[in-house]
Amino acid sequence: MQTLSEQIVRNVVQPRPQVAHKGTFGRVLIVAGSQSFGGAAIMNAQAAVYSGAGLVTVATDPSNKTALLARLPEAMVVDFNQDLTPLIDSANVILIGSGLGDEFFILQKVFSRTRADQVVIIDGSALTMMAHKGLSLPAGQVILTPHQMEWQRLSQVAIADQGQAENNQQALQKLASYHDLPILVLKSDRTQVYLKNDLYQLTVGGPYQATGGMGDTLAGMVAGFAAQFQPLDQAVLAAVYSHSAIAADLAKTAYVTLPTAIAQSLPAYMQKMAQAD
Ligand SMILES: NC(=O)C1=CN([C@@H]2O[C@H](COP(=O)(O)OP(=O)(O)OC[C@H]3O[C@@H](n4cnc5c(N)ncnc54)[C@H](O)[C@@H]3O)[C@@H](O)[C@H]2O)[C@@H](O)CC1
Numbered sequence: 375m376q377t378l379s380e381q382i383v384r385n386v387v388q389p390r391p392q393v394a395h396k397g398t399f400g401r402v403l404i405v406a407g408s409q410s411f412g413g414a415a416i417m418n419a420q421a422a423v424y425s426g427a428g429l430v431t432v433a434t435d436p437s438n439k440t441a442l443l444a445r446l447p448e449a450m451v452v453d454f455n456q457d458l459t460p461l462i463d464s465a466n467v468i469l470i471g472s473g474l475g476d477e478f479f480i481l482q483k484v485f486s487r488t489r490a491d492q493v494v495i496i497d498g499s500a501l502t503m504m505a506h507k508g509l510s511l512p513a514g515q516v517i518l519t520p521h522q523m524e525w526q527r528l529s530q531v532a533i534a535d536q537g538q539a540e541n542n543q544q545a546l547q548k549l550a551s552y553h554d555l556p557i558l559v560l561k562s563d564r565t566q567v568y569l570k571n572d573l574y575q576l577t578v579g580g581p582y583q584a585t586g587g588m589g590d591t592l593a594g595m596v597a598g599f600a601a602q603f604q605p606l607d608q609a610v611l612a613a614v615y616s617h618s619a620i621a622a623d624l625a626k627t628a629y630v631t632l633p634t635a636i637a638q639s640l641p642a643y644m645q646k647m648a649q650a651d
Pocket residue numbers: 410411412413414415471472473474475497498499500502521522523524533561562563586587588589590
C-alpha cells in the first residue's frame with residue numbers, strides 16, 4: 375500500500391497550454407439532486423466548475439434549477455426527466471448519483487446509454503440503488519465513490535471487514551464481471567483508492583470533514599479532474615488528495631470545513647500546485 379502525497383497533485387496539475395478553449399477541458403454531465411437533495415447537485419457542480427472542467431451541465435429535479443443557477447451561473451441546467459440522450463452522448467465525463475434519491479428510472483436510462491470511452495463516476499444514491507435493485511455496472515471507465523455504508527450495501531463486505539484490502543479487491547472483481555475493473559474510492563476517515571494494480575492510502579484530512587455534502591464535493595472534483603487530466607487513475611488520486619489537503623489547510627482556522635469552502639479554495643490551490651516543481 376502506498377501513501378498519497380502532494381507530489382501526485384504537482385504531477386497531475388500543470389499550467390494550462392495557451393492554445394486552449396473550454397472544449398479542451400472536458401464536458402461534464404452531472405445527473406444528481408432529487409427534490410429533497412438539491413444541495414448535492416449544487417455541490418457536485420460547484421466542485422466540477424471550480425476545479426476547471428470546461429463545460430458543466432447538470433440534469434436535476436426542476437425544483438433545483440433556480441437555486442443552482444443563482445449559486446453557479448457557469449453551469450447549464452436541464453430537467454432530469456427529459457431525454458438525456460444527446461447530453462450523455464456528448465459528455466466526456468458523467469457523474470451520477472449524488473442526492474439522486476430513488477430516481478431509479480433515470481439511473482437505468484443513463485446506465486444503458488454510456489460508452490466504453492466515457493468516464494462514469496457513480497456516487498451516493500446511485501450506489502445504494504444499484505445494491506438494492508441488483509443493477510450492474512454501466513459501460514465506461516467506471517469510478518465508484520462509496521462511503522463505508524454504501525460499499526457494504528454494494529459489495530456485501532461488512533464495514534468491520536473492509537479494513538482487509540483483499541475483501542474489497544475480491545468484491546470489486548465480482549462486481550466488474552465482464553467489465554474492466556472500476557477504480558474504487560472507498561471513503562472513510564482514512565480513505566483508500568483501489569486501482570488495477572495499486573492501493574493508495576490517504577493520510578491527510580480529519581473529522582472537520584464529517585459534514586453533509588463533503589462527498590458530493592469530492593465527486594464533483596473527481597469529475598473536474600477526470601475531464602482535464604490524464605491518465606485517469608492519476609487524476610483520481612490527485613482529486614482525492616486535494617480534497618482533504620484543502621480541508622486540512624482550512625481546518626487550521628476552522629472547526630468545521632464546509633464543502634463549499636473547499637470548492638472555493640480550489641482555483642488558488644490548483645494554481646499553487648501547477649507552479650510548484
Ligand atoms: N445537501 C444535500 O443535498 C445532501 C445530500 N446527500 C445525499 O443524500 C444521499 C444519502 O446519502 P447519505 O450518505 O446521507 O445516507 P446513507 O444512508 O447512504 O448513509 C449514511 C449512513 O451510513 C453510516 N455510515 C457508516 N460509515 C460511514 C462512513 N464512513 N461515511 C458516511 N456514512 C457512514 C452513517 O452513520 C449513516 O447511518 C446521497 O445520495 C447523498 O449524496 C448527502 O450528501 C448529504 C447532503
